[in-house]
Amino acid sequence: MSSDATDANDVTAATDSTPDVAGDELLRVRNLDAGYGDLQILTDVDMDVHDGEYVTIVGPNGAGKSTLMKSVFGLTAHMGGTVTFEGEDITGLRPEEIIHEGIGYVPQNDNVFATLTVQENLEMGAYILDDVPQDALDMVFDRFPILRERRDQKAGTMSGGQQQMLAMGRALMLDPSLLLLDEPSAGLAPDLVEEMFDKIDEINDAGTAILMVEQNAKEALRRCDRGYVLANGENRYVDSGDKLLNDEQVRRDFLGG
């Protein structure tokens, strides 16, 4: 691990290089230090997501990918640096406050209410609104037709792929401008993985910016606009997905050749 780190450090300075940028700046993370309890995991991490952009975070196990995403959503202990969303400082806000800002989050595990029906799960996604937004519900049902079919089924009785779609649908109920996805393909059968990535493309095409953590690094980099490579809780590389895929060093150290 440490030899990796020294190798990588002199290759690319990750900070502030934002190539091929699409829209205006949406999310801006600067010098972020964060962790759990007293344990610091992220050190001096920078990251940007622009309007409508599709960004993935890849890196080895324990690199702090999920921690970075959770830090954006206020789920970790903040130890330094800033998180700005649409120009507003959201550093240290709690998840229930951040959700009001227009960020949706899909956790990796246990991401549906198993004992609630599909419809009730989606309703919970719009809890902060006074009424269930019918148009958002229709939009989610159109995006994931299987959910319309199974709207009265208990979420816990559905397959892993369907649960993952429900989890995304729930996060889309508030029509967020940024959707955080933590390992959306984890635990899915290979043919479903492809379908899941297609759905994410569709969501992104409809204008929602995506920030995604993925184990399946090659596929994620192929699909995204930009990728961040994280190792040991620090930025290593940032570039367009294609360039990272073709980078000799990244391939060797992080993509398994």
Added chain:
Amino acid sequence: MGIAETYSRGRRFAVDRPGAILLVLVAVLLFGDLLVGLATGRTAFSEVGSLLWDGLMRGLVIGLAGIGLSMTYSILNFANFAHGDYITAGAFSGWATTYLFAGLGRADIGSLLLVGAGGSVFGGALGIGITGTPFAVIAGLVVAGVFAIALSLAVDRVIFRPIRDQDGITLLITSIGVAFALRYMMQFVFGSDVRGTTAQPPSLSLYFVDGAIRINMHDLTLVVVAGGLMLGVHLLLQRTKLGKAMRAMADNEDLARVTGIPTERVVRSVWIIGGGLTGVAGYMFVLWKGTLGFNDGWLLLLLIFAAVILGGIGSIYGAIAGGLVIGLTASLSVLWIPSAFARAAAFVVMILILLVKPSGLFSGRATA
């Protein structure tokens, strides 16, 4: 082939689940004994009917009181041993109100507010009952609910909330402390004597085969109040936004938080709804049995725990079903054993059911 298969399946079942077989055997034996008793006239049909009715009433009290306990367990993740004393506190506050309304001008206010502590006033002498003093009873019912809500919110605020992140054992032991503090505070204020609270309520006799089953007005009041509240809780959980959020939180608290459900507000609602039901249950318990003592809730709590565990801890419907099973068992057991062992019989049934179905009747359904 068919017979052999059935035989081998039966054999396998007997080997796998000897407990279940034994249980069925004992049940068949007891039921056979009952049938013989009924046939030979040793046991009267009307007696069995009366016991069934009595068990149903006990079951409603236990079930109603169990809902609050089950709610706090499933959503706040701890077994609140102070629950029994919330019941007693609700009962005392409600009955003080009822005494005050029923006896104003006929006895001094102090004795009325202390629910006739030391034999200074008698509920029977004031003619208290749903028919005699309906307004006083309804006022008492409302005050019991409101007071229990205030009490559970206050205790949560001062004692439970600061340690909510601690493990379940810490919370449990703390709640036992709260239970003792409340109980002996009530004993200090209201005295330790068990007082009669109601006048004999009018009753109707239903003719049943060989005798009569007596159903009094307080039984009917209990059926209406408990049934109505249980239905209300069901509709709340299934139909309303708050109820769905409660189920969501019982299901997965972390996810509820990242979904934007204001968990602290839901917790407060749980205390309000659970507390209100608990206070009302305490009042109805006393109205139904006609006596009130500082130990009532604590003694009932054991049966409530039995019911809640039997039903599948954390399930509201399990609490109701478990309450009915425990109530009916405690009442019907006197057909075979001395009534002093009625409570023991209820626990034996709980243990037996848990042996066969370890996670309870309604397990895995969370609050829903």
